[in-house]
Amino acid sequence: MDLIVKKTEGIEGNVKAPPSKSYTHRAVIIASLADNISHLKNPLVAKDTCSSVEACEAFGAKIDIKRNAWIVKGVNGKVITPENVIDVGNSGTTLRIMTAVAGLAKYYTILTGDKSIRSRPMQPLLNSLRDLGVVAFSSRNNGRAPIIVKGGYEGGYTEIPGNISSQFISALLIIGPYGSKPLKLKIIGELISKPYVDMTVEVMKKFDAKIEREKNTYYVEPNGYKSCKYSIEGDFSSASYIVGATAIAGGKVSIKNLFKDSKQADKLILDIISEMGVDIKIKKNEIIVCSDGELHGIDVNLKNSPDLLPTVAVLGAAAKGRTKIYGIRHARFKETDRIAMCAKELSKLGIKVKELDDGLIINGGNIKGGIVDSHNDHRLVMALTLLGLKKGIKIKNAEAYKISFPDFVKVMKELGCKIVEKP
Ligand SMILES: O=C(O)C1=C[C@@H](OP(=O)(O)O)[C@@H](O)[C@H](O)C1
Numbered sequence: 252m253d254l255i256v257k258k259t260e261g262i263e264g265n266v267k268a269p270p271s272k273s274y275t276h277r278a279v280i281i282a283s284l285a286d287n288i289s290h291l292k293n294p295l296v297a298k299d300t301c302s303s304v305e306a307c308e309a310f311g312a313k314i315d316i317k318r319n320a321w322i323v324k325g326v327n328g329k330v331i332t333p334e335n336v337i338d339v340g341n342s343g344t345t346l347r348i349m350t351a352v353a354g355l356a357k358y359y360t361i362l363t364g365d366k367s368i369r370s371r372p373m374q375p376l377l378n379s380l381r382d383l384g385v386v387a388f389s390s391r392n393n394g395r396a397p398i399i400v401k402g403g404y405e406g407g408y409t410e411i412p413g414n415i416s417s418q419f420i421s422a423l424l425i426i427g428p429y430g431s432k433p434l435k436l437k438i439i440g441e442l443i444s445k446p447y448v449d450m451t452v453e454v455m456k457k458f459d460a461k462i463e464r465e466k467n468t469y470y471v472e473p474n475g476y477k478s479c480k481y482s483i484e485g486d487f488s489s490a491s492y493i494v495g496a497t498a499i500a501g502g503k504v505s506i507k508n509l510f511k512d513s514k515q516a517d518k519l520i521l522d523i524i525s526e527m528g529v530d531i532k533i534k535k536n537e538i539i540v541c542s543d544g545e546l547h548g549i550d551v552n553l554k555n556s557p558d559l560l561p562t563v564a565v566l567g568a569a570a571k572g573r574t575k576i577y578g579i580r581h582a583r584f585k586e587t588d589r590i591a592m593c594a595k596e597l598s599k600l601g602i603k604v605k606e607l608d609d610g611l612i613i614n615g616g617n618i619k620g621g622i623v624d625s626h627n628d629h630r631l632v633m634a635l636t637l638l639g640l641k642k643g644i645k646i647k648n649a650e651a652y653k654i655s656f657p658d659f660v661k662v663m664k665e666l667g668c669k670i671v672e673k674p
């Protein structure tokens with residue numbers, strides 16, 4: 252499917268941010284391991300989170316999908332060996348966390364996914380799982396999926412580099428409560444995407460896990476999880492496209508279901524956008540964005556918020572002057588190499604972009620219309636849509652937005668964005 256986006260000036264309305272993808276993954280996986288029945292309110296129903304639901308069911312959890320709620324009967328740590336291969340589709344979070352969960356099963360689990368998933372780094376996680384009593388290897392010995400895991404998780408000590416993906420750390424912490432010994436996990440070097448680990452710890456605590464951090468080391472007691480009622484907040488990464496569209500097209504938009512005190516990494520979009528010249532009002536559970544469509548370039552470190560790269564890159568392209576984005580070498584290991592793909596697609600629209608090892612320098616302000624490709628990356632589809640509001644573009648392979656924000660086109664149209672889906 253292609254998206255045709257037409258120049259749009261002035262958008263307005265009141266919308267609700269979709270539920271958080273990261274919190275939905277964590278809640279459903281932890282509830283699936285827990286001792287009894289958990290009620291998850293407002294989960295995100297999207298391709299990536301459905302990959303986690305299917306994987307949890309394959310490991311023995313019973314999940315009843317109701318309108319606006321999932322009722323999860325956990326396995327109380329007694330994970331069964333799946334009958335079939337676990338196919339995580341396009342979801343890196345599912346692959347990483349479920350590889351660790353497979354370490355709790357008795358026999359062999361095979362985990363794989365689409366072409367993009369089969370290119371994403373896994374070796375540090377496999378090494379740590381081995382330290383903790385699990386047999387875990389890459390079927391082609393290249394540190395990528397397909398992954399083969401034979402359970403046997405005991406707990407104990409391991410260390411892991413912090414600069415490739417925080418999902419390795421989240422994955423190891425999540426199985427921590429089910430060892431025969433406590434888990435001691437030391438992060439070596441710089442920890443990127445740290446807010447995502449904080450979110451993991453927050454959800455683990457909500458399910459009564461005993462977890463502590465001292466400097467760069469996490470300690471988890473083998474006490475299991477207690478099921479509970481958990482409500483999933485709105486997603487700042489998805490909301491970044493609504494904020495970005497308002498910033499670029501101009502207008503006034505209110506976004507509900509976003510919490511001021513959220514731990515989400517991508518809350519940073521609010522600081523970024525105000526620094527670029529947009530007026531932001533932050534209420535307890537609502538954000539109001541007001542823009543005249545005039546933005547100016549900034550320097551920004553996205554080390555902790557890698558998923559904002561495509562959004563900030565297009566904002567930089569639409570802004571006057573230079574935008575430098577840095578600190579995000581790890582954005583090269585996502586659905587695509589997002590540094591390279593943002594540079595490639597923005598160049599097609601006449602924007603001068605310089606690729607850095609860990610970011611981009613964008614000379615914004617002069618966009619021409621044209622045809623761009625998402626490379627099947629959901630964040631590229633949604634971010635490129637924002638540029639279309641400025642000049643009119645066609646985005647190829649656009650159906651990828653359904654990975655994380657299935658109502659993206661509907662919500663954008665409600666706000667007045669001129670978008671047409673072409674099958
Ligand atoms: O744990 C999570 O929910 C995520 C962690 C981040 O990945 P990295 O830790 O690999 O940067 C982020 O990019 C991803 O979209 C979601």
Ligand SMILES: C=C(OP(=O)(O)O)C(=O)O
Nearest residue numbers: 341342343344558585586
């Ligand atoms: C990188 C992302 O997710 P995941 O790692 O779960 O594929 C993302 O949502 O941008």
